[in-house]
Amino acid sequence: MTISKYIINRFFLIILTLFTLSRFNSIAAQDADGKQLFLSKCASCHAPDMKTNSTGPALFGVESQWEDKGKLHEWIRNNQKLIASGYPKAVEVSKLTSSTMQTFPDLTDPQIDAILKYIDDKGSGILDAGKNGNTNGPATGGSDSSQHPLLYGIITLILALAALILIFVNKNLRKISDDTEGKKSPEAVPFLQNKIYLATAAILLFIIGGYFTTKAMINMNRQKNYEPRQPIFYSHKVHAGINQINCLYCHGNAWESKTAAVPSVNVCMNCHKTIQKYNGPELKDKYGNPVDGTAEIAKLYEYAGFNPQNPDAWDPNKAKPIDWVKIHNLPDHVYFNHSQHVRVGNVQCQTCHGEITQMDEVHQFAELSMGWCVNCHRQTKVNFNVDSTSGNQFYSIYEKFHNDIKSGKMDSVTVKDIGGLECQKCHY
């Protein structure tokens, strides 16, 4: 019963897919024009999915809402004229949004028909059904191959214990065989009173304990891998990775000031006024729990005081700041300036922050220890090509270095050479 049902289902699905595919192909040829026109003329204000309200209202079903098709054409060409003439539907539609629609006097009747047909096909999902048929089977999988150091530790411990037991067994067996052979063996010392064992254990404990204690003391106040829970699950991977938004779009201050800037809510809303749903790849937090991207965008709206049903009424002045948790905390006695590194030094963001474009929630990638800073200052070469436009003209004042480079005494100048290791550069 179930098998036959399965086969019928499958068969039906295949037929459906083939049907939509063939339909899609024929539509695609016809509607290329309609799509083109829609994207160039209408899509700035009307959402291309035809179902959400944007600057203009959603367009799906617009044809059926207008009794007189001729009037709809008239509306599209010059809506102002139609409103002025007092046509009731036109007056009704003009009150849907606060913005007035542009006029398109150049559109011909066949062009408008092509656009309307595209709206209908796109809105009813025919086009997307074909598309889904084409690109079916998203790549899933990738087995969970995380390593468990704890597991290896336990296995090592068990093996060590087994070895110890075997040593004792071996010792006892030898003693028994010695006894039977009549050999004299030294009197056995109880385990806990054996000085060799005790001394070995003490030395081992001292070394291991000392190692961990020193390490812990050095690592105090260092936060490598710090990954706090943020108020909104903001994925840098989705924004900077998949959608290729430049780091400086949100963190523009990194170019011109000490801090890299946490973007204010209005910067988020530049895009999220329009992007109200998350349609990207599945999101997971660091514990592997699925995250609903659309719900996270809704959290942003909560802070912004934005109502997606009524976007026109949004007042950016009433937005509340989001309490992001700062991850990279330098102690107060260290001075660090972003613009000095990003703009002057041409250091990539990823050098210190790691592969941000691959991180969902950000963790601290670098140690941010003094040794780490100093090491980079020792190794990084300064662009001393002041003759070309690529080099920083400020470095032309280092006459001695330029002469040394010319005479071959130095092959390159590092940050160290221009004072990058002086205490008061960062501590004052």
Next chain:
Amino acid sequence: MNKYIVIATVAFSAMAAGCGADSNPGRSYMPDMTYSRAYETYASTADLEKEGVFYNRKPVPGTVARGEDAEFAFNLPHDSVGYAQSAVLKNPLDSAGAKMDMKEAERLYLVNCGICHGAKLDGNGPLFNGGDGPYTAAPKNFMAADMKALPAGTMFYSVTYGKGQMGSYASQLSPKQRWEIITFIKSKQGGGAAASGAATDSTKAAGAAVAADATAKK
């Protein structure tokens, strides 16, 4: 006795090693040298607000930022009248003596605008991607005729206050940077200053007409 000391050392070091990782920022040796006594950038100013010091308020209308030249001041209101008036606004960077770094303007465009309007100014940046991207409204194509005809002043108004689905960029770009980007776009649109000048002339009349119309409606 020795044994206990060793055990205590190991236990303590294991505990200390656990700090400073994952979701715990850890401890520091000298907290008063680590955590700033002064207000840090982006730290909460709730305490100040209780005392009546408002750190995050918008500046008074007409404020000119320090270091900003007065010629970049922009005081048109955010309504249809301001929009219409913006058409006759002159780009201060078009004047003969103005210094203009086109490379910097291009950088600013690519960082702030290219994501939607495209690196080629064709209105097809990675966020829209021909309708397949997450952004659902088609960004304006700067290479289209209507955008080539758009006066620089109107573009400045739209960048400052936002237009349609586009948000205001006043918080991200200084007025000078906004004018630099517009100069860059106008130069890429071709014709350079000559074409934009002609466009301004032809739209000037239209802008004035709309302004008159808007005031009449009021």
